[in-house]
Amino acid sequence: DAGITQSPRHKVTETGTPVTLRCHQTENHRYMYWYRQDPGHGLRLIHYSYGVKDTDKGEVSDGYSVSRSKTEDFLLTLESATSSQTSVYFCAIRPGQGAGVEYNEQFFGPGTRLTVL
Amino acid sequence: GESVGLHLPTLSVQEGDNSIINCAYSNSASDYFIWYKQESGKGPQFIIDIRSNMDKRQGQRVTVLLNKTVKHLSLQIAATQPGDSAVYFCAENMYGGDDKIIFGKGTRLHILP
Numbered sequence: 396d397a398g399i400t401q402s403p404r405h406k407v408t409e410t411g412t413p414v415t416l417r418c419h420q421t422e423n424h425r426y427m428y429w430y431r432q433d434p435g436h437g438l439r440l441i442h443y444s445y446g447v448k449d450t451d452k453g454e455v456s457d458g459y460s461v462s463r464s465k466t467e468d469f470l471l472t473l474e475s476a477t478s479s480q481t482s483v484y485f486c487a488i489r490p491g492q493g494a495g496v497e498y499n500e501q502f503f504g505p506g507t508r509l510t511v512l
Numbered sequence: 513g514e515s516v517g518l519h520l521p522t523l524s525v526q527e528g529d530n531s532i533i534n535c536a537y538s539n540s541a542s543d544y545f546i547w548y549k550q551e552s553g554k555g556p557q558f559i560i561d562i563r564s565n566m567d568k569r570q571g572q573r574v575t576v577l578l579n580k581t582v583k584h585l586s587l588q589i590a591a592t593q594p595g596d597s598a599v600y601f602c603a604e605n606m607y608g609g610d611d612k613i614i615f616g617k618g619t620r621l622h623i624l625p
Contacts, residue, residue, distance in 0.1 A: 430615075435617060436617060437601055437615040437616055437617040437618050438556065438601065438615040439615070440612055440613070440614075443612070453612060454612075454614075485555050485556070487555070499544060499546065499561065499605050499613065500546075500558045500561070501556075501558065501613065502558070503555030503556050503557070504555055505554065505555055506553075506554075506555055
């Protein structure tokens with residue numbers, strides 16, 4: 396599992412409330428990603444990070460913010476959750492080339508199922 | 513906009529037969545392609561990748577074929593087993609470019625006994 400954990404694994408919240416999802420890795424990899432997965436859409440990139448305090452937007456970043464204050468943690472925040480943000484959220488890391496890993500091979504966490512009522 | 517797509521949302525294959533999962537891409541600048549497998553309740557798992565300077569790459573029981581002329585990618589699974597039941601995603605990226613990977617919508621592979 397490449398030492399990736401996500402918390403919480405399941406969450407139900409109400410519209411308008413803030414929500415923070417956490418991704419934690421134990422391997423000190425530089426690159427980390429947040430995706431959402433919805434039926435009919437596959438995986439879509441929300442935000443990603445290429446180092447501590449270095450982040451960038453993905454294709455569906457509206458309504459989300461991220462922070463990475465230390466290498467091992469990448470936080471995804473929904474400032475004011477909406478029903479359209481009901482989804483399964485996956486975190487991924489990319490070790491980069493070397494040590495038997497392909498350059499762009501990403502390892503995914505177990506996912507967080509978020510329901511916004 | 514440009515996207516990665518799949519020809520079939522569901523593919524049913526007899527156990528022991530070969531499976532072929534297809535993918536079309538439209539971004540001509542993409543030069544690196546990846547196949548992922550996702551089992552129920554789990555995150556995607558890397559299977560195999562291929563760069564655009566190749567047209568075929570083989571792994572353990574899997575082969576990826578790339579046809580740049582028609583912008584088509586396929587994943588072949590030999591002697592399909594029950595454990596191959598999953599959703600398969602193709603994805604594209606510019607090798608050495610930014611860190612974004614664009615995923616297709618996925619094909620569900622169903623193994624018939």
